[in-house]
Amino acid sequence: MGDGTTENKSTPVQVKDINLGRTPADNIPPACSIEINNGDSYTTSNTITLSLSAVDTIGVTGYYISTGSTTPSVSAQGWTSVSSTTFYAGSISYNLEIVYGKTTVYAWYKDTAGNISGAASDSIFIKTECEEEAASISASQSEITMIFREYVEETITVTGEGGCPVEGDSVRASVSNRLVTVSPRNKTTDENGRAVFAITAKNKTGNAVVTFRDGSLSTQVNVTVEK
Numbered sequence: 001m002g003d004g005t006t007e008n009k010s011t012p013v014q015v016k017d018i019n020l021g022r023t024p025a026d027n028i029p030p031a032c033s034i035e036i037n038n039g040d041s042y043t044t045s046n047t048i049t050l051s052l053s054a055v056d057t058i059g060v061t062g063y064y065i066s067t068g069s070t071t072p073s074v075s076a077q078g079w080t081s082v083s084s085t086t087f088y089a090g091s092i093s094y095n096l097e098i099v100y101g102k103t104t105v106y107a108w109y110k111d112t113a114g115n116i117s118g119a120a121s122d123s124i125f126i127k128t129e130c131e132e133e134a135a136s137i138s139a140s141q142s143e144i145t146m147i148f149r150e151y152v153e154e155t156i157t158v159t160g161e162g163g164c165p166v167e168g169d170s171v172r173a174s175v176s177n178r179l180v181t182v183s184p185r186n187k188t189t190d191e192n193g194r195a196v197f198a199i200t201a202k203n204k205t206g207n208a209v210v211t212f213r214d215g216s217l218s219t220q221v222n223v224t225v226e227k
C-alpha cells in the first residue's frame with residue numbers, strides 16, 4: 001500500500017481513521033510538567049510540594065505520580081482523577097520514603113481518550129535526619145604511585161552517622177617528608193562532605209605518607225614516587 005508521497009505515487013493510498021461527520025479521535029496526549037519545591041535543589045524535609053501542570057486540546061482527566069520511571073497503564077491503580085480540563089494546574093504535598101540522597105519524581109497525565117503523556121520529572125536532593133557530627137573520614141585513593149613532578153587530586157570525604165555528608169568541617173593535611181607537597185594545607189568540606197587536595201611529587205624517588213585530619217579523625221594516603 002502506498003502513502004501518496006512522491007516515492008509511492010504509483011501505488012494506492014491507504015486512508016486510515018477516516019471520520020465523516022464524527023468528532024475526530026483524540027490521539028494526542030497531554031503536554032505536561034512537574035516541579036518539586038519550586039525548583040529548589042535540596043530540602044531538609046522528605047515531605048515535598050509538587051507543582052503539576054498539563055494541557056490537552058480535549059481534556060486532562062488525571063495524573064499519576066511515582067518515584068519509579070515506568071509508565072503506568074491507563075487503568076493502573078494510583079491515578080488521581082481530575083475534572084476534565086484543557087489546562088490543569090495543581091499543587092500537592094508528597095511524602096518521600098528516603099531521608100537522604102537525590103531522588104526523582106515522575107508525573108504522567110492522561111486525557112479523556114485515555115492517551116498517556118510522556119513522563120515529566122524533577123529531582124531534588126533530600127537530607128533529613130543527618131548527624132552533623134563527623135564520624136568518619138575517607139580518602140578517594142589510599143595508595144598513589146607518582147612520577148617526578150606529577151600531581152594528582154585526592155578527595156577527602158567526611159561523613160556523620162548514617163553516611164550523611166558533613167559540610168563546613170576543616171580538613172588539615174600534613175606530609176611525612178619532603179618528597180611531595182600537598183595543597184592547600186586546610187580545606188573546608190563542601191555540601192557533599194568533600195574537600196579536594198592536590199598532591200604533587202618532587203624530583204626524588206621514595207615513599208611519603210600524607211595524613212588528612214578532621215578533629216580526632218584521620219586517614220592516610222601512602223605515596224610512592226618513581227622516576
Ligand SMILES: [Ca+2]
Binds near residue numbers: 030
Ligand atoms: Ca488529547
